[in-house]
Amino acid sequence: MRQTCNSDGGVGSTENVQVRGITLLPIFVDTPIAAPNPETKLLADFKKDTYLSKVYLAGREYLNEEGQTSVSPLIGKIMQQIGTDPTLCPEYPSYFGLPEFTRRATELVLGRDCHAIVENRVLGVQTVGSTGAVRLGAELLKHWYNVSGVWCGPVYLSSPCDDSLAGIFEAAGIQDVRRYRYWDTEQRGVCVQKMMEDLEMAPEQSVIVLSASAHCPTGSDLSQKHWRLLTQLMVRCMFFPFFLLPAQGLCHGDFEQDAWPVRLCASLGMELLCAQSFSHSFGLYGERVGHLLCVLKQSSTLLAVQSQAEKQVRALWSRPSVGGARVVATVLCNPAHHVEWQEGVKSMVERGILVRERLREKLRLLGCPGSWDHLIQQGGLYCCTGLNVQQVEFLEKRRHIYLHPNGCLNLK
Amino acid sequence: MSLFGEVPQATPVAVFKLSNDFKEDANPKKVNLGVGAYRTDEGQPWVLPVVKKVEKIIVADNSLNHEYLAILGLPEFRSSASKIALGEDSPAIQENRVGAVQCLGGTGALKMGAEFLRRWYNGNDNTKTPVYVSAPTWENHNAVFSNAGFEDIRPYKYWDAEKRGLDLDGFLGDLESAPKHSIFVLHACAHNPTGTDPTHVEWMQVAEVMKRRKLFVFFDSAYQGFASGCLDKDAWAVRYFVTQGFEMFCAQSFSKNFGLYNERVGNLTIVARDSDNLKRVLSQMEKIVRVTWSNPPSQGARLVAITLNTPELFAEWKDNVKTMADRVLLMRASLQAKLQALETPGTWDHITQQIGMFSFTGLNPKQVEYMIKERSIYLMASGRINMCGLTTKNIDYVAESIHETVVNVQ
Numbered sequence: 085m086r087q088t089c090n091s092d093g094g095v096g097s098t099e100n101v102q103v104r105g106i107t108l109l110p111i112f113v114d115t116p117i118a119a120p121n122p123e124t125k126l127l128a129d130f131k132k133d134t135y136l137s138k139v140y141l142a143g144r145e146y147l148n149e150e151g152q153t154s155v156s157p158l159i160g161k162i163m164q165q166i167g168t169d170p171t172l173c174p175e176y177p178s179y180f181g182l183p184e185f186t187r188r189a190t191e192l193v194l195g196r197d198c199h200a201i202v203e204n205r206v207l208g209v210q211t212v213g214s215t216g217a218v219r220l221g222a223e224l225l226k227h228w229y230n231v232s233g234v235w236c237g238p239v240y241l242s243s244p245c246d247d248s249l250a251g252i253f254e255a256a257g258i259q260d261v262r263r264y265r266y267w268d269t270e271q272r273g274v275c276v277q278k279m280m281e282d283l284e285m286a287p288e289q290s291v292i293v294l295s296a297s298a299h300c301p302t303g304s305d306l307s308q309k310h311w312r313l314l315t316q317l318m319v320r321c322m323f324f325p326f327f328l329l330p331a332q333g334l335c336h337g338d339f340e341q342d343a344w345p346v347r348l349c350a351s352l353g354m355e356l357l358c359a360q361s362f363s364h365s366f367g368l369y370g371e372r373v374g375h376l377l378c379v380l381k382q383s384s385t386l387l388a389v390q391s392q393a394e395k396q397v398r399a400l401w402s403r404p405s406v407g408g409a410r411v412v413a414t415v416l417c418n419p420a421h422h423v424e425w426q427e428g429v430k431s432m433v434e435r436g437i438l439v440r441e442r443l444r445e446k447l448r449l450l451g452c453p454g455s456w457d458h459l460i461q462q463g464g465l466y467c468c469t470g471l472n473v474q475q476v477e478f479l480e481k482r483r484h485i486y487l488h489p490n491g492c493l494n495l496k
Numbered sequence: 497m498s499l500f501g502e503v504p505q506a507t508p509v510a511v512f513k514l515s516n517d518f519k520e521d522a523n524p525k526k527v528n529l530g531v532g533a534y535r536t537d538e539g540q541p542w543v544l545p546v547v548k549k550v551e552k553i554i555v556a557d558n559s560l561n562h563e564y565l566a567i568l569g570l571p572e573f574r575s576s577a578s579k580i581a582l583g584e585d586s587p588a589i590q591e592n593r594v595g596a597v598q599c600l601g602g603t604g605a606l607k608m609g610a611e612f613l614r615r616w617y618n619g620n621d622n623t624k625t626p627v628y629v630s631a632p633t634w635e636n637h638n639a640v641f642s643n644a645g646f647e648d649i650r651p652y653k654y655w656d657a658e659k660r661g662l663d664l665d666g667f668l669g670d671l672e673s674a675p676k677h678s679i680f681v682l683h684a685c686a687h688n689p690t691g692t693d694p695t696h697v698e699w700m701q702v703a704e705v706m707k708r709r710k711l712f713v714f715f716d717s718a719y720q721g722f723a724s725g726c727l728d729k730d731a732w733a734v735r736y737f738v739t740q741g742f743e744m745f746c747a748q749s750f751s752k753n754f755g756l757y758n759e760r761v762g763n764l765t766i767v768a769r770d771s772d773n774l775k776r777v778l779s780q781m782e783k784i785v786r787v788t789w790s791n792p793p794s795q796g797a798r799l800v801a802i803t804l805n806t807p808e809l810f811a812e813w814k815d816n817v818k819t820m821a822d823r824v825l826l827m828r829a830s831l832q833a834k835l836q837a838l839e840t841p842g843t844w845d846h847i848t849q850q851i852g853m854f855s856f857t858g859l860n861p862k863q864v865e866y867m868i869k870e871r872s873i874y875l876m877a878s879g880r881i882n883m884c885g886l887t888t889k890n891i892d893y894v895a896e897s898i899h900e901t902v903v904n905v906q
Contacts, residue, residue, distance in 0.1 A: 111617065111712065111743040111769070112616070112768055112769065112773045112776070112777050114616070115616045115776045115777050118779035118780045118782065118783050121567075144564070145563060153561055153562060167551050167552065167554065168555065173541050174543055174547075174755050174756060175758060176532075176533065176751075176757040212789035212790075212792075213789060213790050213791075215789055215790035216789045219787065219788055219789070223643075228500060228503045248786055248790065251783070251786065252787040254787070255784070255788065257645075367562055368562050369562055369563050369564045370563055370791075371794060371795060372789065372792070372793040372794075380500055382501070385501055388503040388506075391505050392504075392506050394506065395506045395639070396643070398509075398636055399603075399607065399636070399640050399642075399643035400603075400607060400643075400788065401599075401603055401604045401789065402601055402603035402636070403758070405600065405758065405759045405760040405795070405796060406759065407759060407795040407796075408793070408795075
């Protein structure tokens with residue numbers, strides 16, 4: 085016999101409910117419904133849209149010509165081999181993940197002969213995607229950065245940035261999250277001057293989250309000249325750089341170039357964190373292959389930081405899942421595979437550039453007002469059109485084309 | 497000047513130091529009874545035959561893609577995993593008030609549950625709600641809850657070292673005196689590390705106090721199927737609590753019963769009051785997942801889902817699980833028999849009374865040290881052994897060693 089229960093969100097209701105004669109204890113009555121994820125809502129609207137030629141441009145994945153995620157034949161073959169390998173052991177991996185993976189992931193970013201690697205002051209941790217890497221980095225900073233005081237930020241994020249970033253730092257207990265200006269809607273590019281102005285005002289030892297390449301969601305990156313200026317500023321103000329490298333290789337088709345800002349900071353002897361993802365470059369989204377790189381100033385601090393990182397990992401997810409990391413390690417450890425994979429990445433980049441050029445050309449041919457050069461100046465998966473909120477809404481409602489509200493879209 | 501310059505070294509996890517010492521020991525007779533995973537009679541890890549089969553199915557299936565899973569995970573995994581814990585015909589499932597979050601192993605499930613409770617239970621962001629974990633318990637329980645922000649983590653009496661069994665009076669006493677709304681982490685079966693579970697009657701007594709004092713039920717279920725060899729038997733406590741009307745969490749791990757240690761397959765089952773409550777809880781869980789790992793890994797969950805949802809494979813899996821559980825039961829019986837035959841001082845019934853992978857032998861720290869140093873038999877300082885470390889080849893040596901230790905070291 086069921087009594088009707090309070091279903092208005094139930095704040096303050098502690099009424100017991102009877103179901104089949106058993107009294108149900110009300111515990112979660114006060115839990116409010118969370119605001120829906122804007123991305124989820126957008127996707128839901130798209131799915132409900134019955135217009136035949138609708139297009140969804142707000143996704144987070146690389147899609148092929150058929151509009152699907154795919155893995156290259158090489159990856160497919162390696163997954164088969166791994167799947168049928170009788171010698172592979174199902175045991176718990178280390179808290180840091182597969183060592184052959186972390187070693188190669190580290191070398192990919194820093195370059196094999198980086199001083200920091202040679203001097204043994206680098207820590208690499210396999211994480212659950214780049215979200216896991218950012219979360220672990222945030223926890224490390226929160227718990228152990230500058231131990232003499234209780235450090236709680238500030239952390240600076242670009243405006244705009246990936247919409248989950250602020251939440252990750254907050255979840256790690258860092259409440260003081262601020263923005264630096266990055267995308268200039270008028271110029272349709274990075275407003276370097278405003279960015280530097282904002283950072284000049286930041287307190288010493290602030291953590292600055294920077295996109296090494298293929299900035300999400302704008303696709304606009306700093307030039308090398310600007311990176312040099314920025315790093316000078318960071319050294320002067322004792323800032324701590326936390327790099328995001330979600331798609332190394334997929335911005336310029338060149339792995340060194342895409343990681344250049346990280347290598348610059350490492351070469352200047354800076355301490356830094358770098359959150360890497362292998363989702364896009366391997367097409368392994370569901371496998372959650374991420375990596376957190378930590379470069380320290382002194383090798384004497386490595387063991388201690390490593391032990392603390394282990395502690396944080398244990399309380400987050402204990403150990404990462406190995407499947408995807410194993411595939412990546414297999415490719416990166418084998419010179420022939422490595423080359424084949426890099427070629428594959430390059431052709432993805434070429435396709436992206438082609439799309440950008442075609443889009444710009446079509447807009448020009450249509451006589452579309454404004455300049456559209458920024459489309460080909462940006463790199464990577466994302467593209468910031470510069471369309472404003474009303475224009476984005478128009479596209480969605482009248483033309484059934486779905487973009488992020490900030491005007492950014494997924495080129496694929 | 498390094499910004500990490502003042503970071504102190506964290507204390508190492510005991511069981512890993514043990515593994516390292518074992519690796520470096522040159523004694524050919526050495527035995528590792530500290531490992532936390534299943535081993536065959538040859539002392540090897542075991543890939544379940546059904547797992548091999550399903551892996552081949554997955555590899556051959558071209559329709560499977562590598563896209564991101566939904567934030568809460570693979571739906572067919574979540575629902576079938578919850579059914580395993582609660583039973584297919586669970587009234588709570590039929591009433592649409594059961595939901596789940598796919599997580600990174602049992603640890604991930606505990607983590608998600610802890611993060612939710614800190615934010616939304618007993619007020620908002622109430623970090624002062626006491627969290628009770630058994631004395632002793634799995635050493636990571638403390639860290640997971642404290643890292644989620646809980647400030648007050650306390651032990652509840654559980655193991656009685658004298659009688660080598662459950663301290664029921666102490667347990668019930670702590671339940672009675674705990675502040676209302678305290679969170680209690682209960683081991684669903686095969687208590688880690690003692691191997692000692694409450695009987696049905698004892699569970700009923702626990703439930704009665706918890707209901708009366710409005711204490712929160714958080715089950716940790718890492719060994720379902722592994723304890724008795726029967727999934728339903730091992731889920732008795734969880735299912736009983738559901739019939740008693742509790743809203744509760746159950747953190748499930750499929751690491752041990754599927755042998756999928758490295759794929760991190762876990763599930764947080766949520767039993768809510770009604771489907772509306774459930775919906776709201778899950779919406780908040782999504783937010784928490786999004787800032788921890790965004791979405792969970794796909795392979796392990798896919799494998800488990802295919803197995804649980806395909807009748808022949810499900811039957812084969814249950815059989816594989818029984819194989820593991822039976823080997824453990826055999827080792828328990830053998831060890832106890834050998835100790836009795838040797839007339840080793842003390843009683844050794846607890847070895848066969850305890851259940852699951854672990855056994856609290858009752859050896860004290862001095863005796864443990866002797867075992868390690870003099871006999872190269874590695875076990876935890878608490879006296880905990882992993883029955884899976886025993887094989888038909890080493891059991892005589894182990895029994896003799898225990899005998900020698902108990903006789904010579906007090």
